[in-house]
Amino acid sequence: MPSSPANNAPALTDLVMPKLGLTMTEGVLAEWKAKPGDSVSAGTVIFVVETDKIANEVEAPSAGTIAEILVQTGETVPVGTPVARWTGKGFIADEADAPRPAVEAPKPAPLPASTGDRVRATPLARRIAKAQGVDLHAVAGSGPDGRIKAADVEAAAKTAPAASPTEGERIALSAKYLAMVRRVVAAKRDIPDFQVVRTADVGALLELRRQLNAVGGPKVSVNDMVLKAVGRALLSLPRANRIWAEDAHIAFAATDVGMVVNSEDGLFIPILRDVGRLPLDRLAVDSAAAAAKAREGRLAAGDITGGAISVSNLGMFGAKALTPIISPPQSAILGIGAVERLFRPDAEGKPALRQEMTLTLSCDHRVYDGVLAARLLQAVAEALEAPHSLLLTEG
Amino acid sequence: MAELRYVRALNQALSDAMAADPSVVVFGEDIAAAGGPFGVTRGLLEAYGADRVRDTPISEATIVGAAVGAAMTGLKPVVEIMFMDFVAIAMDAIVNQAAKARFMFGGQGSVPMVVRLPHGGGVSAGPQHSQCLEAWFAHIPGLKVVCPASVADAYGLMRAAIDDPDPVILVENKALYARKEDVPDDLPAVEIGKARIARPGRDATIVTYGAALYTALEAADTLAGEGVEVEVIDLRSLQPWDEAAVLESLSRTHRLVVAHEAVEAFGVGAEIAARMADIGFDELDGPIVRVGAPFMPVPFAKTLEQGYLPDAGRIADAVRKTLA
Numbered sequence: 236m237p238s239s240p241a242n243n244a245p246a247l248t249d250l251v252m253p254k255l256g257l258t259m260t261e262g263v264l265a266e267w268k269a270k271p272g273d274s275v276s277a278g279t280v281i282f283v284v285e286t287d288k289i290a291n292e293v294e295a296p297s298a299g300t301i302a303e304i305l306v307q308t309g310e311t312v313p314v315g316t317p318v319a320r321w322t323g324k325g326f327i328a329d330e331a332d333a334p335r336p337a338v339e340a341p342k343p344a345p346l347p348a349s350t351g352d353r354v355r356a357t358p359l360a361r362r363i364a365k366a367q368g369v370d371l372h373a374v375a376g377s378g379p380d381g382r383i384k385a386a387d388v389e390a391a392a393k394t395a396p397a398a399s400p401t402e403g404e405r406i407a408l409s410a411k412y413l414a415m416v417r418r419v420v421a422a423k424r425d426i427p428d429f430q431v432v433r434t435a436d437v438g439a440l441l442e443l444r445r446q447l448n449a450v451g452g453p454k455v456s457v458n459d460m461v462l463k464a465v466g467r468a469l470l471s472l473p474r475a476n477r478i479w480a481e482d483a484h485i486a487f488a489a490t491d492v493g494m495v496v497n498s499e500d501g502l503f504i505p506i507l508r509d510v511g512r513l514p515l516d517r518l519a520v521d522s523a524a525a526a527a528k529a530r531e532g533r534l535a536a537g538d539i540t541g542g543a544i545s546v547s548n549l550g551m552f553g554a555k556a557l558t559p560i561i562s563p564p565q566s567a568i569l570g571i572g573a574v575e576r577l578f579r580p581d582a583e584g585k586p587a588l589r590q591e592m593t594l595t596l597s598c599d600h601r602v603y604d605g606v607l608a609a610r611l612l613q614a615v616a617e618a619l620e621a622p623h624s625l626l627l628t629e630g
Numbered sequence: 631m632a633e634l635r636y637v638r639a640l641n642q643a644l645s646d647a648m649a650a651d652p653s654v655v656v657f658g659e660d661i662a663a664a665g666g667p668f669g670v671t672r673g674l675l676e677a678y679g680a681d682r683v684r685d686t687p688i689s690e691a692t693i694v695g696a697a698v699g700a701a702m703t704g705l706k707p708v709v710e711i712m713f714m715d716f717v718a719i720a721m722d723a724i725v726n727q728a729a730k731a732r733f734m735f736g737g738q739g740s741v742p743m744v745v746r747l748p749h750g751g752g753v754s755a756g757p758q759h760s761q762c763l764e765a766w767f768a769h770i771p772g773l774k775v776v777c778p779a780s781v782a783d784a785y786g787l788m789r790a791a792i793d794d795p796d797p798v799i800l801v802e803n804k805a806l807y808a809r810k811e812d813v814p815d816d817l818p819a820v821e822i823g824k825a826r827i828a829r830p831g832r833d834a835t836i837v838t839y840g841a842a843l844y845t846a847l848e849a850a851d852t853l854a855g856e857g858v859e860v861e862v863i864d865l866r867s868l869q870p871w872d873e874a875a876v877l878e879s880l881s882r883t884h885r886l887v888v889a890h891e892a893v894e895a896f897g898v899g900a901e902i903a904a905r906m907a908d909i910g911f912d913e914l915d916g917p918i919v920r921v922g923a924p925f926m927p928v929p930f931a932k933t934l935e936q937g938y939l940p941d942a943g944r945i946a947d948a949v950r951k952t953l954a
Binding site for chain 1: 916
């Protein structure tokens with residue numbers, strides 16, 4: 236009896252982040268090989284997962300159509316997290332939690348030259364490396380599968396400093412950390428960025444914050460007030476609320492702003508929604524929750540996508556200024572330095588004690604020009620210097 | 631200097647040895663009146679008489695058995711097996727008698743015998759007339775195996791083989807008989823066990839012997855056009871083989887290819903590769919690559935045989951692989 240054709244509206248199931256090794260707990264979705272609407276057959280590579288060890292091509296376990304992609308390229312998610320919805324059946328990761336050690340990477344890509352402690356090198360290369368004190372882990376092999384040859388070692392020995400071939404400890408990094416590394420490398424490589432710097436007098440702001448926190452309610456931080464100032468600046472300058480997208484701009488209506496959070500696994504940027512229209516006390520609650528989620532590694536894909544700009548604050552560590560790297564696909568990031576007490580001439584030219592903060596705006600020149608950058612920075616600074624405006628929820 | 635063919639060099643060596651030593655005798659199928667199927671023994675009957683140059687029945691076991699006995703009793707026989715393939719039925723006399731005699735009689739006897747074995751394909755002679763079986767003999771303690779590639783070595787190794795007090799297997803590639811070279815008028819004997827550098831080079835070493843030498847030199851020419859200078863070593867002797875010369879070359883080039891016409895699997899190349907992977911390990915800057923015939927009888931059809939025999943393209947590819 237011939238099999239009946241599929242239903243007109245086939246039920247959707249989850250494709251999840253597979254467990255590609257016994258020690259894998261999370262993976263970076265390095266590349267999508269299929270897009271929504273694509274029909275794939277069993278064995279077609281649908282996406283590539285990178286763990287801290289290896290890149291794996293993940294094949295479709297059956298035929299099916301991709302309905303929706305839930306996890307974007309570059310995102311890191313725990314094993315078992317749905318990455319897409321599709322009409323196919325079965326998945327390698329369905330068995331991830333079963334006590335069967337047979338569930339491994341379907342097809343491991345060729346090992347790079349120096350994975351962990353295993354180095355591929357010819358005997359002659361090893362002999363020369365030993366004699367000259369060259370660490371083979373640090374040598375890029377030009378042979379097949381990255382095999383290190385004698386010439387590679389000799390080249391490395393020439394470029395390496397002649398003295399003290401001390402060996403450092405090699406530290407394995409988490410997939411999240413490596414994902415962050417890839418993002419910043421891509422940003423520095425691909426984004427034509429420039430910086431605009433100015434200071435803001437934050438004496439009134441600090442006083443307002445003291446008063447607000449004395450009232451009770453959610454504790455408002457300086458960072459919350461900067462976030463709020465950025466959100467308001469975006470409301471007044473919607474031209475800045477754009478990102479670059481392959482020969483086009485995408486303009487956002489909502490004034491989402493990212494907040495850089497430091498954690499042991501690296502930096503994360505949870506996105507706070509429509510900050511310009513969000514009351515400051517609500518913003519304080521949201522930012523505290525987002526920071527906690529980031530530090531605990533609980534950020535979901537939806538928590539870290541969106542927005543055209545982020546804020547990175549190193550003021551609490553005393554850094555005078557910070558020139559941050561834009562987080563793609565965003566178009567700008569504002570670096571915040573420490574509050575400094577210094578004398579400035581007042582209207583009569585007499586020294587007046589001020590509290591100032593240095594703001595550095597890194598901008599993507601595909602979206603910004605110098606005037607737009609200066610105007611956005613001006614709007615932020617003016618909001619900080621007239622801080623009661625931060626208590627308004629509109630306009 | 632005079633131009634000399636390979637087949638004439640062998641003939642000259644036999645004649646000179648017979649002139650120098652009356653104990654040297656020659657026998658085999660059609661080697662006397664007919665001068666041998668390839669002409670190697672032409673004129674010997676007329677020059678040295680029927681007592682020393684004899685036709686035999688078509689029985690290889692008899693030929694070699696008689697040679698072992700003659701050698702044990704004071705003669706220096708040089709016998710011809712028409713095609714190396716036919717030696718299979720004479721193996722007992724070679725392996726169990728000739729190779730063992732010196733050891734089993736406590737050094738009091740020896741078998742100063744030369745067995746000439748024409749090998750090699752390329753002449754559409756089919757699976758039973760084309761094989762290269764030299765590895766069989768190189769595996770037997772007590773036998774020496776030589777395989778001259780050049781005209782000068784054909785002369786020099788024949789003289790050395792006849793002078794040697796122990797059994798020597800002299801392997802002649804049929805495709806080389808017509809080869810011509812300018813050689814000195816007074817050709818010297820060639821020491822068994824000594825290789826020669828047929829072409830100097832710095833980037834990789836090809837070790838080869840017999841007719842494959844010329845295929846390897848062709849590959850070296852091709853690679854020179856790509857800027858790769860290959861050193862080509864003609865082993866000349868397979869047992870004993872010149873381990874020191876190969877190691878010395880490997881120590882300069884750090885890459886090794888072994889090429890021969892014989893089937894690659896379990897062949898001479900396997901022995902050389904294994905030894906160099908051991909004593910030459912720290913010199914290697916790439917894998918040792920072998921080039922030989924596929925694991926398959928030699929095909930009859932000309933086109934199939936051309937595909938079967940290792941050619942310069944395959945040897946060049948092997949060099950590129952070890953340089954990769």
